Amino acid sequence: MAYGVVLLPDARTARALTELSHAIGHGARPLNQLGDHAPPHVSVLHFDVPGERDAEIAEHVSRNPVKLTVKVIGLLYVPVPEGDYYVPTGGIYFGVEVVRRPDLDALHREYLEFGAARGMAPLGAVGADYRPHITLGVAGVQPALPPLDMMPLGELSMTLASGPIGPFGTFPTLGADGAGHRSDA
Template sequence: MAYGVVLRPDPAVSRQLIALSHEIGAPHDPLMLLGDQAPPHVSVLHVDIAADEAEDIRAATAPHRGHIFTAKIIGLLYAVVPPGDYYVPTGGHYYGLEIIRTPELDALHQQFLRLGHPPLGLVNEDYRPHITLGVTARPPSAPPFASVPTGALRLTMAGGPVGPFGTFPDLTDA
């Protein structure tokens, strides 16, 4: 099963990101938009594990309970995803917020890589922190740029099974 460790923003920021996700993608044949089944998050690591190995990952999150991680937004990115992608098998149009790969985020990523579970997605040197806002079948629109968040986000750790399009419908606190 695919399982992930993520950092998520507080509820107020999450609501803002969900609204932005829908503003940009809803009119363009959405494949995935943020919402209750797809909460906003910055992935630390996604892994492929047997169901009974999830406890190992949950135990590794324990030291981070209550810790606030800071992530700095770089900007809004749009990208074409080719068919056959692990997270978007049909292909589509990605849009999301890029996050600076700080030493703190990289160290956290490396810590979970060292658990030795087979990783999914971009890892190690290719690790690219981001918040996926959505994926559409047709090119998404540009939002009013004043609605795009800037600056730093305060995030807390969570984990759970990876759902469609790299979403986390069943996140639990670390």
């Protein structure tokens, strides 16, 4: 089972990021955009969890609450080749890149060690290749730039959460407002 540890923004920021996702994806044949099935998040780590061991991760997250501030870099658009783990059909990724600060990197490495100690293989770009970001969506054709005043600037306060990974690396059980499966931070 694919399961992940993520950082979720507050409800107001989540709504603003969802609006940005839809502004960018509009008219670009969106394959996936933020919404109830896909709350905005920064992935800390995704795991391939054997059996029903996802409860171990959820328990660890709830016992170890974390609040982090991430710093926005800007927008990134990248072609995704067909056959990609998260986007099997291929498409154009669009998202908000964030700085890989020492506290975020340490959290990523903590969960790498947590998973390795329990036989949970990491999924995606990890370790030296870890690239923290907020996926806004994936489009079938190149999307246009949004109105730049919609783009978040500065820093975003985030709270640790966990849940099963859905299509396109989404977290459907966490909800668009980011209310589900949070740590007590």
